[in-house]
Each structure stands twice: as structure tokens, then as C-alpha cells.
Amino acid sequence: MRELARKGFDAVYSELNLDSPEVVEVPRVLANTCQLITGIDNEQWRIQGIPEDLAEQQKQGERFFGSRGINMFATCTPYQVGNVPVKGGHCAWMESSAVVYCNAVLGARTNTEGKESTGAAALTGRIPYWGYHIPDYRRGTHLVDIAIDVDDIMDWGLLGYHLGGVIDDEIPVLTGRCRQPSLIKLKHFGAAAASSGGIEMYHIPDVTPEARSVEEAFGGNRVRGTVRYGEAERVAFENLNCATDRDVDFVMLGCPHNSIDQVWLIASLLEGRKISPNTQLWVHTPRALREVADRNGYTKMISEAGGFVMSDTCPAISRQMPQGTKVVATDSAKQAHYLPAITGVQAWFGSVKDCVEAAITGRWSGGLR
Structure with a gap:
């Protein structure tokens, strides 16, 4: 990274975000774009044990990319600091916990993109129409019966971790004893489900925006499987x-x-x-x-x-x-x-x-x- 940065930040963007050995002069972005989480805290880099030259290099990079219209939010939760797409909006996000939050909680549409596709989307304002951008692919696949109270943040993390392990990358529809969740709890639930599996979308009837009912969540699809979550399934705690x-x-x-x-x-x-x-x-x-x-x-x-x-x-x-x-x-x-x-x-x-x-x-x- 040090060597690449010596060639200039156009070279950094070309190589890392466009997978191009040819240096492309980076214009101002067309899409509303933010920098997700990075490796260095600009103020606490000494506490992290980061070399000073790398910390300064990041600051220089932020000034460059900021001048191109990229918002330096530097967080895995851009929706907490102003990047809140509307329901039905098409996005190109890449961080797994942000993707599932975008799809399920906000009702916007994104797949888990890579740095190359998001880099191109920022410059062009376009993203291929596939996967979770298509309404039919956003419907539920598995019914989840929650048989115990799921209330605090830890409970929601355990539930998400278990479901990711058993459902993988399908779309669960949650019913049962999950008390009205806060946005914080949904944030932890989605992050856990995306870590143990590949969940990028879920529905909670009368909570998430695309599921006023179980029927609407499945949208006419057959239920491919039913998952029960009870005391025995909290074994996820031992696995973690x-x-x-x-x-x-x-x-x-x-x-x-x-x-x-x-x-x-x-x-x-x-x-x-x-x-x-x-x-x-x-x-x-x-x-x-x-x-x-x-x-x-x-x-x-x-x-x-x-x-x-x-x-x-x-x-x-x-x-x-x-x-x-x-x-x-x-x-x-x-x-x-x-x-x-x-x-x-x-x-x-x-x-x-x-x-x-x-x-x-x-x-x-x-x-x-």
C-alpha cells in the first residue's frame, strides 16, 4: 500500500477500487458515496500501534477522496451518521452488516458488493440489476418460530448467529416471541446472521418495511423450511x-x-x-x-x-x-x-x-x- 500510494491516489483508486493496473484519473463521483470502515483511527492511531507514516498517508488519502465527493464516514454503520437510503432505493454496499441492515431494516436494495463494483458504481451511478435489486428475490424462504423471549442485544446476537448457521444465505421470516426490537438490536442481529452464514435479507412481520404480514413476507412463495428457536438452540452461546x-x-x-x-x-x-x-x-x-x-x-x-x-x-x-x-x-x-x-x-x-x-x-x- 505504501508503494502504491507513492504513485498517487488516482493509482490507489484505480488498483484497489477498479482492479485496473492502468491509472485512471478519478473524477467526482456521480452517486452518493461514503467510505466505509478503515484500518486506522485518525486520532488514536498511536494506541492502535499504527506507524506514523501510515496514519499520515490515510489523512492525505481522505483529503484527496473527499475532494472527489466521497464522504469520509469511516464506519460500518453509515446509516447511523446520515447515509439512509429510502425504501426501494438501489445501492451498492459491501460491508456485510450494513448490507443486511440496508435490505431488511431500511427496505433499500443492495447485494454484497466488492470494492471493484462499488468503486465503479460510485463513478457511474449504475449497478447491475440482479439479486436483491429484483423484488421477487427479496421474498422469504424460511419461517422461524421463536419459542423463547428474545429481548436484549445479546439475545438478538445469539438468534442471528444461530440462524446464519442453519439457514446460510436464505431469507428468514421471524415470528413468535421476539419483542419489538430496537434498531440497535436489529443491527446486532443482522451482523451476527451475516457472520455465521450469508444472510443479506430477512423479514419481521409488522416491523420491517416489506412485511406487514407473514403472507406479504413470503409473497406467494412456498415455505422451504421451518426453523424452531428455543432454549436448545441457544447453544450458539457455547459456540461463540x-x-x-x-x-x-x-x-x-x-x-x-x-x-x-x-x-x-x-x-x-x-x-x-x-x-x-x-x-x-x-x-x-x-x-x-x-x-x-x-x-x-x-x-x-x-x-x-x-x-x-x-x-x-x-x-x-x-x-x-x-x-x-x-x-x-x-x-x-x-x-x-x-x-x-x-x-x-x-x-x-x-x-x-x-x-x-x-x-x-x-x-x-x-x-x-
Whole structure:
């Protein structure tokens, strides 16, 4: 990347976003375009362990691409900071948790694109008409009977992780005892389902915009299978908790990136307390929301406890964690799924409260409720 950047950022875009060895002068984009999550926090790069020249290179790149009309949101949750397509709008998104949110929660239309197709779409304002852009391909395939209460964020993460494993890339229609979910819970549900499987679309009758009823969700399609989710299926919790060592080096909160309400929850749980000297806590939120957290005093509350508020990235994308990390605790099913495979660490998955307690004590004591 360093060598490529020396040729100029037109060369970077041509190679990485257009798969072109020929350098194309990048014009202003035609489509509403944003930069998703990156590998470097522009302010906390030293905490990440990023070399200074790479941090400066990213800042230069952002200035260049910003001048071409690309919004530097630098988050996996662009819908939390202003990129909110309308129902039926055609998009070219590539981050898995953002794709399923776009399709299911917003009712806009996108496939999981690659950097080459999204790069071309930004310049041309066009994307091939296939997959989830076509109404017939957005209808439900499997009926999910939720036989236990699914309420808090951890519950929704477990449900998503289980369904991704058994349904793969089909379209579940959720019924039963799932209480009215918040957008935060749907964010975690979709991220988990896209991690264990390839779910890019789901329906919850009378909640998501393309399903006022079960019948509308299936749109005349036959039900290919029925999945029951009960106590026995919560075994997903055991699958996610691959760790054996209860001494926790690192607590990561915010994948997908935290909303401002989630940052406040973490800050309130930390108020007046101190993080273990043997543990680091990173709280991830979009850059625009970190400014809100700064103004609200949440960042100060977290930093006074010994934690860091991070933006623009996450450990799975940057491959960066505190030096010597062996055991991670996280509220993200997605991070618990990927970090052991990517970095070789052990991972504990649980609620936000469990993770904060692990940061305070340096020990994991969480579990199912």
C-alpha cells in the first residue's frame, strides 16, 4: 500500500477500487458515496500501534477522496451518521452488516458488493440489476418460530448467529416471541446472521418495511423450511465462547459501531470505576458520533475509567489489538466469530454489562441468563 500510494491516489483508486493496473484519473463521483470502515483511527492511531507514516498517508488519502465527493464516514454503520437510503432505493454496499441492515431494516436494495463494483458504481451511478435489486428475490424462504423471549442485544446476537448457521444465505421470516426490537438490536442481529452464514435479507412481520404480514413476507412463495428457536438452540452461546482462560486482556465494544445510546450505556456503567491495570477497553463508534460523545461528556467518563473511545476501524478490520492480547471479551457475535480465526486469540461473548465487568475485574464471569 505504501508503494502504491507513492504513485498517487488516482493509482490507489484505480488498483484497489477498479482492479485496473492502468491509472485512471478519478473524477467526482456521480452517486452518493461514503467510505466505509478503515484500518486506522485518525486520532488514536498511536494506541492502535499504527506507524506514523501510515496514519499520515490515510489523512492525505481522505483529503484527496473527499475532494472527489466521497464522504469520509469511516464506519460500518453509515446509516447511523446520515447515509439512509429510502425504501426501494438501489445501492451498492459491501460491508456485510450494513448490507443486511440496508435490505431488511431500511427496505433499500443492495447485494454484497466488492470494492471493484462499488468503486465503479460510485463513478457511474449504475449497478447491475440482479439479486436483491429484483423484488421477487427479496421474498422469504424460511419461517422461524421463536419459542423463547428474545429481548436484549445479546439475545438478538445469539438468534442471528444461530440462524446464519442453519439457514446460510436464505431469507428468514421471524415470528413468535421476539419483542419489538430496537434498531440497535436489529443491527446486532443482522451482523451476527451475516457472520455465521450469508444472510443479506430477512423479514419481521409488522416491523420491517416489506412485511406487514407473514403472507406479504413470503409473497406467494412456498415455505422451504421451518426453523424452531428455543432454549436448545441457544447453544450458539457455547459456540461463540471458545475461550478457556478467564483472565481477560482486552475488551472490545462496538461491532457494528456503537450508537450514541450505546456509548452512554457503557459510560454510565463505568462511572466512578477503574479498569483493571491488566486489561484494556476500546469502545468503537462512528467518528461523527464520537464528537457527540465528546460534547456529552461520555468520552471523558470512559477515559477517566481508563478506556479509549475509538473510531474509523475495529480490530477485525485493522488486525490491531493491544500488544500481547491473548483473551478478548466482546458484546459482538461478529467479533467473537472472526477474531479467533483472524488473530488466534481466545474470545468471550456476552452482554455489555458482562464485558464492562470483565474490564473492571480483568476476569470473565459472564454467562447466559
